[in-house]
Amino acid sequence: MKGIKKSFSNNHVLKGIDFEVKPGEVHVLLGENGAGKSTLIKILTGAYQKDEGEIYWEGQPVQINSPLDAMQLGIATIYQELNVIPELKVYENIFLGREIKGNGKFSFINHKQMKESAKQFLQMLGQDPAIAEQPLGYLGIGQQQLVEIAKALTLDAKLIIMDEPTASLSQSEVEQLYKTVEQLKEKGIAIIFISHRLEEIKRIGDRITILRDGFKIDTLPVKTTSTDHWIELMVGRTLEEKYPKQTFTLGEEGFRVEDLKVSGFKEPVSFSIRRGEIVGISGLVGAGRTELARAIFGADKKEKGKIYVDGKLVDIKSPRDAISAGIAFITEDRKSEGLLLDQPLYMNIVLANMDNFRKKSKLIDLKKIKQGAMDYVKELKIRPGNIELNARKLSGGNQQKVVIAKWLCTKAKVFIFDEPTRGIDVGAKVEVYRLMNQLVENGAIVLMISSDLPEILGMCDRVLVMSEGKITADFPINEASQEKIMKAATGGSN
Amino acid sequence: GGEKSSGGSSEKEGNELEGKTISVVLKTLSSPYWKYVEAGAKAAGKELGVEVNVVGPASESQVIEQVNMIEDQINQSPGALVVSPTQPSTVVPSLEQATQQGIPVLLIDTDAELKDKTTFIGTENFTAGQEAGKLLASMLNKGDEVALISGALGNTATDERIKGAKKALEDAGMKVVAEQPADSDKSKAMSVMENILQNNKNIKGVFAANDDMALGVLRAVEAKGMKIPVIGTDGTVEAVESIIAGKLAGTIAQSPYDMGYLGVENAIKAIKGEKVEKRIDSGIDVITKENAQEKLEFLKSITKE
Amino acid sequence: MRELAVNSSETNVEKKSVKHYLSKFGALIGLIILCTVLTILSDKFLTINNIMNIARQSSINALLALGMLLPILTAGIDLSVGSILAISIMLMGIVSVNMGMHPILGILVCLLVGCFFGWLNGILLTKLKLPHPFISTLGTMNIARGLALIVTAAAPIAGFPYLIQFLGREFVGPIPVSFLLVIVMYIIFHIFLTRTKTGRYIYAIGGNKEAAHLSGINVDRVLVIVYTISGFMASLAGLVMVGRVNSAFPLAGLSYELDAIAAVIIGGASFFGGVGTVWGTLIGALIIAVLRNGLNLLNVSADFQMAVIGFVIIAAVYVDVIRQRKSKKD
Amino acid sequence: MRELAVNSSETNVEKKSVKHYLSKFGALIGLIILCTVLTILSDKFLTINNIMNIARQSSINALLALGMLLPILTAGIDLSVGSILAISIMLMGIVSVNMGMHPILGILVCLLVGCFFGWLNGILLTKLKLPHPFISTLGTMNIARGLALIVTAAAPIAGFPYLIQFLGREFVGPIPVSFLLVIVMYIIFHIFLTRTKTGRYIYAIGGNKEAAHLSGINVDRVLVIVYTISGFMASLAGLVMVGRVNSAFPLAGLSYELDAIAAVIIGGASFFGGVGTVWGTLIGALIIAVLRNGLNLLNVSADFQMAVIGFVIIAAVYVDVIRQRKSKKD
Ligand SMILES: Nc1ncnc2c1ncn2[C@@H]1O[C@H](COP(=O)(O)OP(=O)(O)OP(=O)(O)O)[C@@H](O)[C@H]1O
Ligand SMILES: Nc1ncnc2c1ncn2[C@@H]1O[C@H](COP(=O)(O)OP(=O)(O)OP(=O)(O)O)[C@@H](O)[C@H]1O
Ligand SMILES: [Mg+2]
Numbered sequence A: 001m002k003g004i005k006k007s008f009s010n011n012h013v014l015k016g017i018d019f020e021v022k023p024g025e026v027h028v029l030l031g032e033n034g035a036g037k038s039t040l041i042k043i044l045t046g047a048y049q050k051d052e053g054e055i056y057w058e059g060q061p062v063q064i065n066s067p068l069d070a071m072q073l074g075i076a077t078i079y080q081e082l083n084v085i086p087e088l089k090v091y092e093n094i095f096l097g098r099e100i101k102g103n104g105k106f107s108f109i110n111h112k113q114m115k116e117s118a119k120q121f122l123q124m125l126g127q128d129p130a131i132a133e134q135p136l137g138y139l140g141i142g143q144q145q146l147v148e149i150a151k152a153l154t155l156d157a158k159l160i161i162m163d164e165p166t167a168s169l170s171q172s173e174v175e176q177l178y179k180t181v182e183q184l185k186e187k188g189i190a191i192i193f194i195s196h197r198l199e200e201i202k203r204i205g206d207r208i209t210i211l212r213d214g215f216k217i218d219t220l221p222v223k224t225t226s227t228d229h230w231i232e233l234m235v236g237r238t239l240e241e242k243y244p245k246q247t248f249t250l251g252e253e254g255f256r257v258e259d260l261k262v263s264g265f266k267e268p269v270s271f272s273i274r275r276g277e278i279v280g281i282s283g284l285v286g287a288g289r290t291e292l293a294r295a296i297f298g299a300d301k302k303e304k305g306k307i308y309v310d311g312k313l314v315d316i317k318s319p320r321d322a323i324s325a326g327i328a329f330i331t332e333d334r335k336s337e338g339l340l341l342d343q344p345l346y347m348n349i350v351l352a353n354m355d356n357f358r359k360k361s362k363l364i365d366l367k368k369i370k371q372g373a374m375d376y377v378k379e380l381k382i383r384p385g386n387i388e389l390n391a392r393k394l395s396g397g398n399q400q401k402v403v404i405a406k407w408l409c410t411k412a413k414v415f416i417f418d419e420p421t422r423g424i425d426v427g428a429k430v431e432v433y434r435l436m437n438q439l440v441e442n443g444a445i446v447l448m449i450s451s452d453l454p455e456i457l458g459m460c461d462r463v464l465v466m467s468e469g470k471i472t473a474d475f476p477i478n479e480a481s482q483e484k485i486m487k488a489a490t491g492g493s494n
Numbered sequence B: 001g002g003e004k005s006s007g008g009s010s011e012k013e014g015n016e017l018e019g020k021t022i023s024v025v026l027k028t029l030s031s032p033y034w035k036y037v038e039a040g041a042k043a044a045g046k047e048l049g050v051e052v053n054v055v056g057p058a059s060e061s062q063v064i065e066q067v068n069m070i071e072d073q074i075n076q077s078p079g080a081l082v083v084s085p086t087q088p089s090t091v092v093p094s095l096e097q098a099t100q101q102g103i104p105v106l107l108i109d110t111d112a113e114l115k116d117k118t119t120f121i122g123t124e125n126f127t128a129g130q131e132a133g134k135l136l137a138s139m140l141n142k143g144d145e146v147a148l149i150s151g152a153l154g155n156t157a158t159d160e161r162i163k164g165a166k167k168a169l170e171d172a173g174m175k176v177v178a179e180q181p182a183d184s185d186k187s188k189a190m191s192v193m194e195n196i197l198q199n200n201k202n203i204k205g206v207f208a209a210n211d212d213m214a215l216g217v218l219r220a221v222e223a224k225g226m227k228i229p230v231i232g233t234d235g236t237v238e239a240v241e242s243i244i245a246g247k248l249a250g251t252i253a254q255s256p257y258d259m260g261y262l263g264v265e266n267a268i269k270a271i272k273g274e275k276v277e278k279r280i281d282s283g284i285d286v287i288t289k290e291n292a293q294e295k296l297e298f299l300k301s302i303t304k305e
Numbered sequence C, D: 001m002r003e004l005a006v007n008s009s010e011t012n013v014e015k016k017s018v019k020h021y022l023s024k025f026g027a028l029i030g031l032i033i034l035c036t037v038l039t040i041l042s043d044k045f046l047t048i049n050n051i052m053n054i055a056r057q058s059s060i061n062a063l064l065a066l067g068m069l070l071p072i073l074t075a076g077i078d079l080s081v082g083s084i085l086a087i088s089i090m091l092m093g094i095v096s097v098n099m100g101m102h103p104i105l106g107i108l109v110c111l112l113v114g115c116f117f118g119w120l121n122g123i124l125l126t127k128l129k130l131p132h133p134f135i136s137t138l139g140t141m142n143i144a145r146g147l148a149l150i151v152t153a154a155a156p157i158a159g160f161p162y163l164i165q166f167l168g169r170e171f172v173g174p175i176p177v178s179f180l181l182v183i184v185m186y187i188i189f190h191i192f193l194t195r196t197k198t199g200r201y202i203y204a205i206g207g208n209k210e211a212a213h214l215s216g217i218n219v220d221r222v223l224v225i226v227y228t229i230s231g232f233m234a235s236l237a238g239l240v241m242v243g244r245v246n247s248a249f250p251l252a253g254l255s256y257e258l259d260a261i262a263a264v265i266i267g268g269a270s271f272f273g274g275v276g277t278v279w280g281t282l283i284g285a286l287i288i289a290v291l292r293n294g295l296n297l298l299n300v301s302a303d304f305q306m307a308v309i310g311f312v313i314i315a316a317v318y319v320d321v322i323r324q325r326k327s328k329k330d
């Protein structure tokens, strides 16, 4: 790609990017949220049209006007935002657009062959092949992501683009993915890999291109350069710490869940959190962590269970009750559960706490809302910082920050974060971590569900591990290690 | 066949008719006009001792629904069928089926080209329109401008009335300056008339293809502070009351009650095998201030039941 | 207008706001084009008298469309408005004409009946959990129409007292009271939708029901309110209609839902919810009324009218589409 | 039925499949309940004769609904089917009756006109980028109806040749040809929707348009096909109607879109696209036809019928909702 430029309205996102990928290499794209990574690859895949510049494929200039053009060249893409059809079966999603048909020109789709082939690919990714025949909408978001990966693999492409594929995967799936990437590399397939997880870049990347403010800063070999150097190039300054963990003295118990049971769980779950600690929940995809959080929050029915906030029993039947009890729930899927994509940022931010922004007349105080929203936009460094913009127009990471802002705005006492740093850049992650520190310091309770083990180990004081709807382990952080957690997560009882 | 069906309103049964029922399928039952037909048919059934089922779709636009109703009635093997077709040609195939099964078919209000029909009872809508046109012309001077308000597009009954009125008015030397549809809807008629008056200040009289529209037109005319004759068709209570109050100039009634009554009366004759006239005129009433009171009392007496 | 003024004061977002404003009232261009063409074609069109005619004629649909905007904002629909209108005015007629009770009581009955059926729509949708309001409101549409026919055995009711006729009939100077009512209701709804919690929740639910629920919004409650208001507006439109024609008849409002929906959509609202404004809806209702009025003035024959209306609906929306595409490019 | 058989053979997913099957044809329970009640209430209901009546009476709506299923699967709608039906049969009448040309030519004209207007809907939607098919099809609905009125100055056409009447009129043994046509078309559509690429793409577009586009599906092309087929089915339904009543009239099919949409939705399809089956739609169409027929047999008056139909629409869907909730709990 040469001299690629792209702007939305007056927002110049890409200001002339040159970029190349060689067969058999894993080329990583790194940059802050909103740096234009996704935009760049969407131009390559025909989802967006470039304003200027040229694209060469195997030495020849090519025109890519639609996703189909890209596919026909042999470019497969896993987009940052899930692009799946919940109503169709998993195997149909995998072969969408490239259904297997019989031999004749007018023959019908061969469902049987598609199922079998899909099962193989799923097995390759370490998944239960039986899910091939489920409607995709039944799967959790992590498994949906894996389906997307399987979809790209079936294309038999020469270039595979992965835009933050690991963001919603847990450790074991990530390992599986790394293996798959290695295999692909060996076959001489080129891979463009976007990620905010520096450890993983180090592990699988060959070269790295860093973007900032719409410019390409540099392309470096991965092995011979340091992550600190990348960060410096990426944010324009150095970053002292990736996990700015602060320890506070433990206070009294602030949040307790007792004998909570939801329909999918084998046994009731209990745990409690004291003031001053951050508790993490780790586990594999589908372990039931999100279900647990949803049940606490009143989003799903619970069969039984008691919840105490500040030692007081609270009756939670709906998210509304939960919010008034002082609980906030930062959901994992920002697109379907978090944002009003076609509403301005300020509405998104104040949505859960509109009461605070009303005049005596009970009418909404728009000025106050915008002011309040602006404060959070500044605090979380949401970019672009225009609160009138619709949420849809933000990059993935910035959207995530908007969701966090919404919950900060409720001034809750208990914060449940479900995959809070999914898809946000290192700089922003540190901001989120600082924020957690700050919340804890101010007496709030933080419960963090995360599939990112380094993050759990780096930020939590205690870690709970879930497996198949049970809590299988409860470690203080100094006793925890990747291996121990993984063992507990895969069902090992201790 | 002919078992008693559960929905019938009349329990009395004539012995000589051996429990036969008469099915009456009308264009609709949702307007006063068709309610009068129903009242007439039911009254005849009561007096002559036969069970009468009167059905009709919820609105006059449900053409195929009416055909379905006819089929469903035939399915119950009635002694005779009395039908008023919304779209005359559409009922022919199913009515042919009835005549083939030996069920006498009588048409009322609107005729259809059915070979073996027993009779047609009614007045042509064209004639009714003509009468209305004559009435309106008698209130105006040669060369006056008039407007016509028709029903929904493609509604044959109201279209025929408009054609008749137009002919009579033009024959009498009037100038038709506007002709617009108002879907037999009072409120729409008012809007349409307002718009027509906007363009044609010299209109001296209006004919509307039914009374509801005539009353809507009247509102528009009155709102303008004008006093010109408005003629409707059907002779509904509301229209007649308006005539008595000196507002509506007149209306043409096609004797719906008589149509219903005669329909059932002749159906019984047909069942018994008696001779029935091939064409029975149910007559037209021209209602103006002179005879309105009398008409109103009659209408009230038949709807009370 | 307000919106524009507020935003313009903040200079840094000014340019965007003008665009924003245009994109909000895009259908306005369609309306202006339509009026220009009609002014050229008929010298009767641009007269005070005729404009007041249009104002009156648009008012029933404008009220229905305003009510309809709410369900559509929540990604729903209300097919029952025409039927609710009918049953409301029939019962008002029975109370205030047939039974001769006080007109105020009649008006109350009318509006309460509208609210009741609207509430019923909401309850069917949220408590019975019917999959889409199309079903619940299609059901109520039939039930209410059936009842309207049953209550007086299809007989119309005339001779309403002055107080009931007031809204639909009187003028303040040259301006029909019904249009003043429209303006007042639109302003109230504008404030309701933009400045109250429930109003904003309506947009939120339309934008993302799940996110709204998880943000602590009592979605069911808001939906019940939405359909109740829609029913209320239907009965209010009925009240205006009764005043206009001094009678209530059971087939009143038949298929009016289509015009109301068309007004909302022409006015820029989205069927997928979350997008739409009251002023857009007003313009949508005016486009439809101007069109009907203009074609009457031009004495276009009825069958052609139909075809022309179809064409103009498409054209009006298309103008909006082109304009939006352009403003995006700039 | 097929689905069940296929799935049952795989024992490990058997239990799920039965549930799945039930959830697909949930409306079936509603239909069975309805039939049982009617059999008890009327001894005429469960006769061969009457069942064949129902088969005939349902066929027009069944064909329209089958066509309507496609737009709804793509999260769209087609309001123009009734009008397309009308213009198709009017032009067929002009060609084959008024001009006396060969009946086959008439049939061709009918079907081509249907395809043309459907195609036009698709083009308006995809090329003019109108925001929602509600607009484009509302436009065509008016245009086609206007044209149907214009072509013969609103006069009906009767006296069609036998060949044209064949589909709507003839019987094979006791079974009406029109119902056989329905069965054949439903089977074809079932295969089309489940076994061809375009068929699957229709579901994909309804499920997630953006994802479908990014998967290399030519969304616009599929949408044009969808609306063209819907138009085609409207004209096919028109052909059956002409055969049944031996005449074409310009108001034919007025407001049929509502019944067709109701059939699709009662049959379990979702307005948000991606969900729905042909067999569900067939059951939906049958429920409506059985209901109307039953009420006629019981001599229920039209106003009560209306109220009852409203009630049953809600009840039928509610039965489905309860059943689904139950099956989810198990
Ligand atoms: N459809 C759009 N309309 C307008 N602006 C857009 C659109 N899509 C993206 N942008 C803007 O383009 C910029 C780059 O976005 P992009 O999604 O490419 O960032 P990114 O580097 O992938 O970030 P992240 O790490 O958060 O995914 C952002 O400022 C975003 O707001
Ligand atoms: N709507 C649904 N229908 C059926 N099964 C579901 C549904 N939603 C989730 N599941 C299943 O429930 C299990 C628990 O999912 P949950 O999302 O709670 O897991 P998790 O630990 O949060 O994992 P993730 O990392 O994917 O968020 C998974 O096996 C998932 O496939
Ligand atoms: Mg991105």
Ligand SMILES: [Mg+2]
Residues within 6 Å of the ligand: A289, A290, A291, A332, A418
């Ligand atoms: Mg989760």
